[in-house]
Amino acid sequence: LVTGHTxxxxxxxxxxxxxxxxxxxxxxxxxxxxQNVPKTTLPIVLVEHNVEYLVYKKYADSSSIxxxxxxxxDILKLKKQEESFWxxxxxxxxxxxxxxxxxxxxxxxxxxxxxDTDKFSADEKLKEVKxxxxxxxxxxxxxxxxxxxxxxxxxKIWPKIDLRYNAKLKxxxxxxxxxxxxxxxxxxxFDENALDTVKVYREADILLAPIRVGGGTxxxxxxxxxxxxxxxTTDLGTEGLKAVSGKHLLVGNTKEEIITKxxxxxxxxxxxxxLIVSARKFVEDNYDWKKIVNVLELVYKSVKNA
Numbered sequence: 001l002v003t004g005h006t007x008x009x010x011x012x013x014x015x016x017x018x019x020x021x022x023x024x025x026x027x028x029x030x031x032x033x034x035q036n037v038p039k040t041t042l043p044i045v046l047v048e049h050n051v052e053y054l055v056y057k058k059y060a061d062s063s064s065i066x067x068x069x070x071x072x073x074d075i076l077k078l079k080k081q082e083e084s085f086w087x088x089x090x091x092x093x094x095x096x097x098x099x100x101x102x103x104x105x106x107x108x109x110x111x112x113x114x115x116d117t118d119k120f121s122a123d124e125k126l127k128e129v130k131x132x133x134x135x136x137x138x139x140x141x142x143x144x145x146x147x148x149x150x151x152x153x154x155x156k157i158w159p160k161i162d163l164r165y166n167a168k169l170k171x172x173x174x175x176x177x178x179x180x181x182x183x184x185x186x187x188x189x190f191d192e193n194a195l196d197t198v199k200v201y202r203e204a205d206i207l208l209a210p211i212r213v214g215g216g217t218x219x220x221x222x223x224x225x226x227x228x229x230x231x232x233t234t235d236l237g238t239e240g241l242k243a244v245s246g247k248h249l250l251v252g253n254t255k256e257e258i259i260t261k262x263x264x265x266x267x268x269x270x271x272x273x274x275l276i277v278s279a280r281k282f283v284e285d286n287y288d289w290k291k292i293v294n295v296l297e298l299v300y301k302s303v304k305n306a
Contacts, residue, residue, distance in 0.1 A: 010036035018042070024304050031085040043090035043303040047111070050095070051102050053079040058213045059144055090303045093296075096240030109299050112240070113219055114292035115226040115283055119198060122228025122280040125205075126273055131166065133266055136204035136229065138172040138197070138220055145213040147177060152210055154183040156255045157262065163187075165266045169208075172200055201227035205272070206265050210258055211237035222287050225249065225279035230272050232261045242286060248279045 015038040025043045028034050034046060053075050060071035086092050092108045094100040100108045137153060139146035150171055158169050168187045171180075172194045181190060194200050207224035211234050221241070224231050231237075231249035238251060245251035250265065252258040265272055 011038045014038055025090075025300060027300075028089070031082050034085050034089070044088075045091045045093060045299060045303060046085065046089040047093040048086075048095070048099060048103075049113070051082065051099055053082055054102070055145060055213055059148070091299055093299060098240055109295070111295050111299065112287060112292060113222060114287045114289040115219075115222045117226055117284055117288045117290075120201060120223055120226035122226065122276055124202070125228030125276050130205065133165075133167045133205040134203060135161075135167055135169045135206045135208050135262070135266075136172065136200065136224075137169070137208055138200060141173045141175050141177060141180075145211060146173065147180065148213050149210050150176075150180055151183070152212065152255075153208060154180065154185070154188070157208070157210065157258055158185065158188065160259045161262065161266070165263065167266055170204065197223065198227070201229050204229050206262070207231045207233075208258075208262060209233040209237050210252075221249070222283055226283045226287075228276045228280060230265050230275045231279070232258060232265065234258075243279075243282060247275075248282045249275065 014036060018038070018040060023042060025045055026037060026040065028037060028044060028046045030049055030052075031046060032052070034044075037044065056071070056078065057075050060068060060075060063071055086103050086105055086108075092103060092105050093111050094103060094108050095111065095113050097110055100110055137150055139149070141147055141150075153169070153171075161167060161169075163186075168189060170189045170191060172191045174192055176190055176192055184190065191200075201224060204224075204227075207220065207229050209218065209221060209224075209231065211218065213236075218233075218237055221231055221233060221237060221243075225243075225248065233249060233251060234253050235251060238245070238249070243249055250261040252261045265275075
């Protein structure tokens with residue numbers, strides 16, 4: 001793993017590594033990393049977490065009419081670049097059938113995001129009795145969809161959760177923008193230094209993930225469900241998942257729906273326990289890495305033996 005370098009530095013380091021050691025293939029996580037791979041005869045497996053140009057398009061669609069033309073021009077460039085990357089690699093992997101359809105490459109393999117169910121545990125959640133519940137948002141703030149979600153939470157959702165609900169909001173992620181920190185109110189905690197995601201989920205009761213921009217399948221939702229943390233999200237947040245609202249998590253798309261679902265979880269411990277049990281089993285049955293890794297291994301074998 002090499003980080004903190006320019007693209008040219010990365011290319012040089014990867015080239016030196018390929019010359020020094022023998023490898024069967026190169027696994028690349030997301031297309032924006034592919035530019036760092038030097039010319040090589042090794043097969044390349046590209047794994048896409050979502051379709052980036054569509055993420056930005058959803059953002060542009062809601063932008064001012066004055067800036068839309070410039071944004072759409074950038075989106076067109078990004079679309080062409082992504083499509084070029086998809087065609088150039090030996091094997092393309094998508095995280096859901098939705099992305100595979102968009103990529104328009106017949107041999108694309110669907111390998112869903114997964115969770116290490118041994119690492120994340122829900123056992124203790126059913127035994128806990130808390131006077132104050134912790135509502136969690138977790139994400140990398142370099143991504144537009146996370147900045148959008150937190151601004152939405154702090155301006156539209158959390159002001160409606162008054163003190164009688166006896167809850168605090170914890171926002172976890174590196175490099176939280178100052179304009180978001182400026183929205184802090186009572187019972188809101190910012191944490192930019194959390195290193196242990198297992199501990200973060202262990203201390204949380206509800207994951208609030210009003211994803212309005214994005215795609216793919218969300219790691220945070222799967223990790224929360226595996227950890228016994230109830231989830232409130234949007235239809236977009238469950239895109240690519242088989243999760244059912246009311247059984248595995250709660251889904252709302254408008255401000256009012258999300259507030260209602262959040263208040264319901266804050267006041268109904270029986271519902272929380274029901275979701276904890278069914279969500280954990282759902283992840284074990286469908287998104288356990290021990291099962292998913294077998295699909296990825298078949299992808300590796302197919303390019304190695306081609």
